[in-house]
Amino acid sequence: MTRPAATGSCLAQEARGGSRLALSRLLTAVESRTPGAEEALRLLYPLAGGAHVVGITGPPGGGKSTLVAALVAEARARHRAVAVLAIDPSSPVTGGAILGDRIRMQQHAGDRDVFIRSMAARGHLGGLAGTTAESAAVLDACGFGLVFIETVGTGQSEVEVASIADTTVVVQAPEMGDEIQAMKAGLLEVADLVVVNKSDRPGADRAAAQLRAMLDLGNAERAGTSEHSRPRPKRPEVLLASGLDAAGVPELLTALDGHHAGRAGADRPQAARIARARAQVEGILADRSREALWSAARRAETEALLEQVAAHELDPYAAADRLLQQLGTGQPAATSS
Amino acid sequence: MTARPLKVLIAKPGLDGHDRGAKVLARGLRDEGFEVVYTGLRQTPEMVATAALQEDVDVVGLSILSGAHMTLLPRICQLLRDEGMDQVLVTAGGIIPAEDIPALKAAGVAEVFGPGTSIGQVADFMRQHAPPRAG
Numbered sequence: 020m021t022r023p024a025a026t027g028s029c030l031a032q033e034a035r036g037g038s039r040l041a042l043s044r045l046l047t048a049v050e051s052r053t054p055g056a057e058e059a060l061r062l063l064y065p066l067a068g069g070a071h072v073v074g075i076t077g078p079p080g081g082g083k084s085t086l087v088a089a090l091v092a093e094a095r096a097r098h099r100a101v102a103v104l105a106i107d108p109s110s111p112v113t114g115g116a117i118l119g120d121r122i123r124m125q126q127h128a129g130d131r132d133v134f135i136r137s138m139a140a141r142g143h144l145g146g147l148a149g150t151t152a153e154s155a156a157v158l159d160a161c162g163f164g165l166v167f168i169e170t171v172g173t174g175q176s177e178v179e180v181a182s183i184a185d186t187t188v189v190v191q192a193p194e195m196g197d198e199i200q201a202m203k204a205g206l207l208e209v210a211d212l213v214v215v216n217k218s219d220r221p222g223a224d225r226a227a228a229q230l231r232a233m234l235d236l237g238n239a240e241r242a243g244t245s246e247h248s249r250p251r252p253k254r255p256e257v258l259l260a261s262g263l264d265a266a267g268v269p270e271l272l273t274a275l276d277g278h279h280a281g282r283a284g285a286d287r288p289q290a291a292r293i294a295r296a297r298a299q300v301e302g303i304l305a306d307r308s309r310e311a312l313w314s315a316a317r318r319a320e321t322e323a324l325l326e327q328v329a330a331h332e333l334d335p336y337a338a339a340d341r342l343l344q345q346l347g348t349g350q351p352a353a354t355s356s
Numbered sequence: 357m358t359a360r361p362l363k364v365l366i367a368k369p370g371l372d373g374h375d376r377g378a379k380v381l382a383r384g385l386r387d388e389g390f391e392v393v394y395t396g397l398r399q400t401p402e403m404v405a406t407a408a409l410q411e412d413v414d415v416v417g418l419s420i421l422s423g424a425h426m427t428l429l430p431r432i433c434q435l436l437r438d439e440g441m442d443q444v445l446v447t448a449g450g451i452i453p454a455e456d457i458p459a460l461k462a463a464g465v466a467e468v469f470g471p472g473t474s475i476g477q478v479a480d481f482m483r484q485h486a487p488p489r490a491g
Contacts, residue, residue, distance in 0.1 A: 043412040115386035118393045128406035
């Protein structure tokens with residue numbers, strides 16, 4: 020089953036034509052950043068952009084996977100094709116991973132309009148894998164109008180999903196902290212919607228009330244974009260839901276649709292999508308620069324420069340500037356400056 | 357572009373509730389550097405085949421202790437072939453009588469690992485026999 024790299028456009032065409040096998044293999048290629056994947060993405064990117072990409076994030080054990088499974092069931096009840104990208108962490112030691120989100124989502128086997136794919140983060144920080152945005156674009160181009168991205172269980176500051184999702188949902192569970200937790204900077208700031216999951220548990224109403232109260236404290240003038248290029252959501256709605264028995268899930272999907280519709284037409288969705296474009300282009304730029312620096316033609320030069328920095332003969336800023344300059348001119352610089 | 361980790365689905369088809377072996381194996385293969393999709397207990401053959409397809413795994417590892425292996429494992433192999441996943445490596449583990457193994461191998465199971473097999477043996481077998489793939 021050795022697949023030559025040149026099959027990217029074939030895979031893209033077959034995946035667009037409805038082959039789930041081709042789609043799955045294409046996602047593997049994208050995840051491994053093969054030349055074929057790049058070829059396929061060049062074809063598919065112009066065909067994507069129609070899907071509603073929803074990020075689901077929050078701490079480990081908050082019930083994200085169960086909630087996503089309930090949302091998928093609800094979306095299917097509304098006859099919508101839906102895809103899920105579920106990201107779990109990779110071991111920093113061995114590179115291995117347990118991808119266990121799918122265990123909550125197995126009831127949709129055999130339904131062609133549900134496509135669930137697990138991704139290992141492979142060393143990427145921020146709660147996603149490095150190729151999650153590209154994978155979402157592939158699913159989008161292949162006809163999935165609703166794409167859920169479930170992040171790794173996040174701490175307080177893994178907010179990257181907000182830069183690639185149209186709508187970001189932060190999932191909390193009851194008894195995960197008092198109102199001081201809700202006052203802290205970070206995850207809650209990027210939420211378009213906050214869900215207190217496990218609403219069947221005691222304390223859920225209280226947790227939702229505390230979150231609403233704290234979010235209201237910061238409600239003044241949240242329009243405009245920050246210098247971090249991410250559009251600042253207005254004060255997020257706080258909903259109660261239970262992924263387990265699907266209570267509140269129809270209301271949640273309706274709220275997601277409402278958020279998406281509310282953004283269409285205004286310049287806010289534009290800002291969100293520019294943030295996504297920026298994240299993607301900057302990521303590719305970083306990869307390409309790295310490849311160029313370690314290409315056969317430049318490797319020796321790059322290594323020599325690093326040795327100078329290691330020996331404290333050159334400061335790292337000067338080294339970076341010099342490398343950038345070389346990349347810009349396409350020429351290795353003179354050996355001494 | 358670096359070497360892609362081997363991606364393995366660990367699933368328990370059928371109705372027995374003994375998932376300790378599957379969990380030990382999933383965890384052990386993680387430590388061997390594999391990406392392990394774990395779908396857990398009470399999987400139908402259709403669930404296993406759908407997960408293998410959507411995850412594009414290299415290996416499907418099935419743990420079964422219920423005695424229903426002669427029904428479930430050939431069915432899973434057939435569904436995988438129907439989906440076009442002809443090349444995926446299928447292995448089995450659990451309580452499987454020796455006299456059943458030839459029939460299972462004829463149905464498409466590459467190897468059957470009994471009690472006492474080490475994680476290292478399983479990992480080495482998967483590394484050696486997983487289908488080669490570009491990228």
